[in-house]
Amino acid sequence: MTALEGSMGSLPMFTTPNRPLDILAVLPELATYARRATRLHPRRGNPAAEASSVAGPLLWPEDEPWPTCSLPHLVTVRREAxxxxxxxxxxxxxxxxxxxxxxxxxxxxxxxxxxxxxxxxxxxxxxxxxxxxxxxxxxxxxxxxxxxxxxxxVPTEHPVPLVPVVQLRTADVPEIPFPEGTDLLQILWCPHLHTTLRGPQQHYYGPAPSIFWRTAARLAHTIAPGPAAGGVGGYVLEQCTVHPEHITEYPDPEDLPEPLQEQIYAWEESLGDESAFDYRNDLSLAPGLKTGGWPYWPETSRSVRCDCGSEMYLLLTLPNGERGADSWNPLEECSQTGEDYNEELDDPTRFSGAREGILIYICHRDPHHEPWIAIE
Incomplete structure (x- = not known):
């Protein structure tokens, strides 16, 4: 992870501290694995419809109806014992x-x-x-x-309206490969449990996302969806402003070739048990809501490819909480430590329903192809 690399927009800035150590000085071979990412630093608030946001009001085509879900839902059934x-x-x-x-x-x-x-x-x-x-x-x-x-x-009689997840402007997330002629990304999902989505799990249980690529200048209508009826509470997010910050990430050790993994582990061992940092927690992947960068696979790394054969791009990481190692806390909030819990800072979106989070991938060749979803 490099030093802080700036934030855009007129909202308050949040700045990732310099990493405890320049990992490229220790392992220059990692340079070829660097990836750009944007930490979104969500904070509860009232975003404008034209701004990047979480669960906020959206710019919307005036003649386009609000989308609904027609996929089968896994619902709770109560009956007398x-x-x-x-x-x-x-x-x-x-x-x-x-x-x-x-x-x-x-x-x-x-x-x-x-x-x-x-x-x-x-x-x-x-x-x-x-x-x-x-x-x-x-x-x-x-x-x-x-x-x-x-x-x-299957909700045939009363289709379930989707709920907003994020709206992102290309100026705020420049690492995302927007389709030509578009500059606004909107992700909505059905906040019910589904079992038939494309992804790595044999038994998927989670929300069903839909991705929309827009051109902001063509959207004159603003829509602010009302409260979601039913669904899983942790899939209906709190409304947040976002404060984009562009960073560089390096892979989790499991995503690296074995010789590099062994070098990292040998280097960490040389630091001794008293070291205040390590590669996985402090030098590779930033915590929190972000676009781009590298995934975290808690069990085993995976190669993700589209049905067309193209590699897939990590579009969004939506985590179960913003907090990671204390070294990642923004400079503006460095007084917060792992022992201090502040819901609005540590869990602003109130997303839950995954041990680690949800990963959404898109096809690098054609982002309109079906996305790939993982719950970790």
């Missing part, structure tokens, strides 16, 4: 209130064990916020025990 099912499972026999109290008690045990963990704090905030929105049920009105299962349904 049979007597046999209640006999088999003590958990089913619990009243809803008793069951919730039991879960809360276990949750508090976890909070007590990890009082400074920002991920636990984020989960706690969402968990109790969700409970506060559930109306109390009088004891005499407690429903019969239920079984919760899933079922794939």
């Amino acid at each position: 049979t007597a046999e099912e209640q006999a088999r499972s003590p958990r089913i026999r619990e009243s809803p209130a008793a069951g919730l109290a039991s879960v809360n008690a276990k949750f508090e045990e976890i909070r007590a064990r990890f009082p400074t963990d920002p991920n636990v704090a984020r989960l706690a905030s969402r968990w109790y916020d969700g409970q506060s929105r559930i109306p109390a049920v009088a004891p005499e009105r407690v429903p019969a025990p239920t079984i919760i299962t899933t079922q794939e349904l």
Whole structure:
């Protein structure tokens, strides 16, 4: 990762600190693997319709209807438990209130064990916020025990409107290969679970994105979609302004040839156990919402190709939270450390539904080809 490389636009700037070490001085062979990326630094706010944004109002063709999803959805089905099912499972026999109290008690045990963990704090905030929105049920009105299962349904009678994910101007994300004649990228998705998307997982469970390439000068209409009805809560993002910053990334070790991997591991070993940084966490991939750059594969690296044979380009990384190693915290927010949890800084989009995040790839030869989606 190189030194800070600038930010564009009139919004506040966020600046990635210089890396703890110039990795090219140690391993000049990595220069051929450098990739441009843009950290978007989302912060909750009210973006203008013509600006790059997360889940904000969009410029839209006046004669184009708002898109809906016609793919099968994996939906939750609740039904009354049979007597046999209640006999088999003590958990089913619990009243809803008793069951919730039991879960809360276990949750508090976890909070007590990890009082400074920002991920636990984020989960706690969402968990109790969700409970506060559930109306109390009088004891005499407690429903019969239920079984919760899933079922794939096609929303034929009431098509589900898509929700905005990002709108990005080419001036803010110059590393993206926009199709000729376009300068605005819009990604929307259906916020329900789907199982039939193109990607690496044999069993995909996630949202269904749609990608639109536009020419801003031809869009005179502004649209601000209303709240999404139903869907998975973590797939309906909070509205954010973005603050683009252009950086350079290097691959995760798993994406490098084995000889280079061995050089990195040998170099890290020479630093000793007391080193305050390492290659994977501090010198290769930036955390947070970003375009371009390199992917992070938590299990194994993958080669991504389009059906046409062309290589595919990492368009967007939407992570489960903005926080990474403290060395990546913007200079303007360096007082924040891994032990401090601030939802608006650490989790501004409130995206959830993946252990690490969602990766969206496009064909390098023709971005209009079907995208490739991975949930990590």
